[in-house]
Amino acid sequence: MGGAQSKGKRFLSKFCIYFVLILTSVIVVFPFYLTVLTAFKQPADARNFILALPNEWKLDNFEQVLTRGGYWDALGNSAFVTVLATAGTMVINTILAYFLGRNQHIKFFNFAYYFFIIGIFIPFQVVMIPLVVMGKTFGMLNLPGLVGMHIALSFPTNVFLMTGFVKGVPRDVDEAAMIDGCGPIRAFYQIILPMMSPIVATTLVLTVLGVWNDFTLPLVILQKEKTLPLFIYNYRTKYITNFNLAFAAYTLSMIPPMIVYLFCQKYIIKGLASGAVKG
């Protein structure tokens, strides 16, 4: 008797879990569904219910966005900034974190560690306007300048996460390399960096997402060029009346991260998880 009861109970609890999981999925997917659906519609479809399928599946809206909005320029600029800023961030922060983590007993490095991570507690807005002023002085109000500022502002989070990880890598590894006469740079790239791959994956994901989707820094720094979020921002003010067109633009702006995500899903979630907790 007891067995049957607990079986029924277990079924009920499983049912509840799936109910919650599916309901949450619907809430997550619904806005995307609506966006893509609306992007395919024409103004004539407005007579029908908003959630109804379009009368005709036409790509006209996408075509318009792609041909007259400057979408391709924005996509190219976003890719340029994301690739260079991410590469710079990863190259500099990994080796920086290695030397910080290994030399904490020396005052200078201990000070440097805190010097970087205190930045986590100072919001970007405090430096926003001064960065524009500096950018003007140094000729940095352009795409390369944006890349430089992304890298300069990347230290706190990355030093925090990576240094924590480096401290968990056994010291005898590099001591052995040192005794074998291997220099610190080579020891780092050949021995330590491969061992840091979980935290590199985490920070890589966070950096790519952060730079690609960033709106505030390009908004204040860039004069003429546009990144994808700026393109969306301008597009909206320009075409506020034709919301089918606006949704086509939103859909197009979602496609690049969606593609990357679909192909690297496992890697992204695992990468985010593996390092974040040990940090």
Add this chain to the structure above:
Amino acid sequence: MTSGNGKTHKFNSWKVVPYLVVAPCLVIYLVFFYIAAVQGATFSFTDWNGISAVKNYIGFGNYVDAFNSEYLRMTLKFTVIFALMVLVLTNVLGLFLAVLLDKKIRGVNFFRGVYFFPAVMSTLTIAYIFNQIDYRLITLLGDTIGNSTLSAGLFSSATWAPYLVGLTQVWQSFPITMVIFLAGLQGVPEDILEAARIDGASSRQIFWRVKMPMIVPSLMINLVNNTKTGITAFDIVMGTTAGGPGGATYSFAMYMYIKYSKQEVGYACAIAMIMAIIFGVIATLQIIYMRSKEVEL
């Protein structure tokens, strides 16, 4: 002791290279962050408009103006509502879903994959989409059931807009929070759970007494992260309401940006400083509290 004669210069390189790597980074960060921050603080004591060569020091003038302004009061009110919603709902929802996904049931990977979608999208795009959902769907609902608040759109209601902006942010923020909690839960060693089960602990006891203390590091990251999202919100406000109606959804960053685009740079910097102080105090308190709860593995 091991420093043999032939190897002296190698040992030097281990001593010297770290300085050569760290020092330039320090200088870059000093210039682009700390000097910038000091500059920002300095601007906040001036009436600078961002263009002219003259800056007049007006002491705490901007701060006095800010604290006498109706808008700062609205900003504070919005920030309290928004930040509390983001902090509480995101963490509760994130932890709850992480606990469900930590169970060994079919389809966990599928759900985890679906839930993460909002996190890869730009906040601005998401905000625009929710704005349109409100404008097209909520108004339709209001017309159908004859509710005038709904048919005007919730983002146009000074009462409801802050909550709806908060919900939009929660919708975007919960995936990363969930993944970090999930990683924490999966990092709890199996033998500890086994020992607790053998000692006859119920699953509720295991969760609160064993798992919770061990995921304090995840909790700490999520708390600080979501506090920052809550207090420094900008994109989400820009995309959903742009601060309206009538300033009811002014976040600090939004208020600051509006002042900045009106060329009131000194005032804008003062608002940024007020925000920084509030965030700094809250984050410090959170960390001190969480440190006292931490369990070493």
